[in-house]
Structures are given as structure tokens and as C-alpha cells.
Amino acid sequence: SPRNYPGYCNPEVDAMILEQSRTRDPAKRLQLVHEIDKRLQEEGARPIMGWRLDYFAMWPYVKNLVPHQSIYNYGRMQEVWLDK
Structure with a gap:
């Protein structure tokens, strides 16, 4: 993404993002989004201070x-x- 200012790159997270965008079940998609968010926070992909x-x-x-x-x-x- 052009807004990936810190240059974060993780192929596993990229795959999770693709999977959630293809998922039609809202509950499953929400679960995937929460997993992605948790991973991004744990890895400090975009710290907000x-x-x-x-x-x-x-x-x-x-x-x-x-x-x-x-x-x-x-x-x-x-x-x-x-x-x-």
C-alpha cells in the first residue's frame, strides 16, 4: 500500500489480509481481522504514540x-x- 509508511512487510500477514478480503462469512471475516490487528500490534507494524x-x-x-x-x-x- 502507498500508505505503508514504515515499510512493514510480512508475507503471513499479507496472506491473512487476502484471505479476509475473500471471506464472505462476516463472523469468520471479523475473526480474521482481529487476528491481523493483533499480529500488527504485536509486531509494532505502525506504532501510534x-x-x-x-x-x-x-x-x-x-x-x-x-x-x-x-x-x-x-x-x-x-x-x-x-x-x-
Whole structure:
């Protein structure tokens, strides 16, 4: 992915990602996503330091911007708008 900034590479995780994207059963897919997430956290694939949702601030005219657990999840803003 072009957003793989730290250059993380693990063929096993890549295979898990492909498997979950091909899985139709929602319960099985959720299980795979949890396994992938756990593996990425254990291996420190993308450490996030100093990011807290309870200190989130924005101008009151910014609408539909939903805070996320990761600063890296703010790349897509097609639903955000300014009321001014």
C-alpha cells in the first residue's frame, strides 16, 4: 500500500489480509481481522504514540468529522464539510 509508511512487510500477514478480503462469512471475516490487528500490534507494524480521543479539538463549523483511534485514518474526508 502507498500508505505503508514504515515499510512493514510480512508475507503471513499479507496472506491473512487476502484471505479476509475473500471471506464472505462476516463472523469468520471479523475473526480474521482481529487476528491481523493483533499480529500488527504485536509486531509494532505502525506504532501510534500520543494520540488520544479525549483531547480532540476542531472548529465548531467543521461538520461530520468523526474522531478515530489513529491519526492515519483521516486521509478520506469526502463526507466532511464546513458550515460557514
